[in-house]
Amino acid sequence: MFFRARPPQVATPAAPRAPLRATLPDGGTVEVRCVENRRVRGLRLTVTERGVRLTMPPRTSERRALAFVQEHAGWLAGQLRHTFDGVEPLQVGTSTTLPLRGVDVPLAWREGRFLRVELEEAGIAATLPPALDARRVRKAFADFYLAQARADVGRWLPKYLPSLPRAPRDVSIRPLTSLWGSLAPDGRMRLDLALVIAPPAAFEYVLVHELCHLIQANHSSAFWDEVERRYPDWEAQRDLLRTRGRPIKAALRAACDTPAG
Template identity: 50%
Template sequence: MPHLRRLLAPRPPVIERDVTSLELEDGRRIEIQRVRNPRARRLRLSVDERGARLTLPQRASLVSGERFLAEHRTWLAEQLERYTLQGLPALQRDITTSLPLRGAEIPLRWAEGRFTSLEFDALAGEAVFRTTSRATETAMRRALRDFYEGQARTDIGRWLPKYLPSLPRPPRRVQFKVMSSQWGSLAPNGVVALDLALVLARPSAFEYVLVHELCHLLRADHSRAFWHEVEMRFPAWREERDYFHADGRRLKATLRSLLAG
């Protein structure tokens, strides 16, 4: 019987993806990811640091999608200008002089070393990037990612102990990822995933996201009871939520720019 139920169960909807293009008013031609999603109820156009995306319902025609893009050409150009990676920091050997960290810019000094590494010199208040003459771009970006993750884990280690006594159990593990839209998540097995871009944000915002995910160990939803648990532990959570609404996309785009390769 279980095998029969699996055979008769409805198949999950298939999401189709392809790419189309659009010429903007200034003559630029851009690529747009086109997604046909059976769950979508209307045409939707969105823009983030990865580019533009058009979502179509199952029965919407491609012609209606092209017409929708044309009608929103001006809006699309404005949003792309806002989220473009132009002007964001890039990692360049001996050229980059500062790095974003904890809501500020810290000085960066380049030095010769036997291997590629990036460390924070607390006494000097600066980061020191040591590289060999043969260091590749990939090695430098790996060192930068390791540096950011190390700094993030230092923050977690400072905050986590004060919240553990009020939780039914500790998280199984905390891991860091480069996330597209979320800032954090809690898996059913108790693993907390956090966006690495949080270490670029102001510390209070980073701590709020940690508290948010820890509270899911108490409540798996976003009910009023869940927000009550958050409020008891972090009363200023609304200010941090507003901060992410205003600056979140820029933080994510900055990290992607620094780690791009």
């Protein structure tokens, strides 16, 4: 007896849908990215730092999709205000401030031979060679944020390690879409780069939160007791991230346009 192997069935990805252009109550318009998903039955509208997304079942008509978005235009306008009001895209050579650690820090532009973004006593200084590609400049600002975030973690981590069963295997800092941090079963920790834009107390709370998962790999009352023991102000910082999370993430994207993972 033998069995004939069948070729693996590979799902054909749905063709990308063209974005919709919705009209807001004030007369302005917004682009809505459309995503088909076979696992959803209804239509779902979400707003993140990356913009507006409509998730829908396959073969949903454009007419129905647009009608759904327009039906929720008032809600959509409020979500856009919450996420993007006060968030200014970085204008290379002209922006005068940069968000960092909960405040807008003065930003000065200089000419020089080498591309650098540095924190000085008076603020942030960006040195630009002539005729430099804007993408490289934004990458330099992303690297600047990463260096600042690593410095913060390096300053806070030593005071918590003695009370832990072990140190995290490693700590990576990069833009995250929906999370502020995570701890894998093997001890690898991820932290959202946008936390360096939040007030430092909120950033430190997230670090403590993930470290406590080395003791309790859950969100039980015992876990929160461990957090409370190390960071009594944790509830205020958690609430701040819940209410201001999207604007903070949007500010990072506006400053360096770094894709989240």
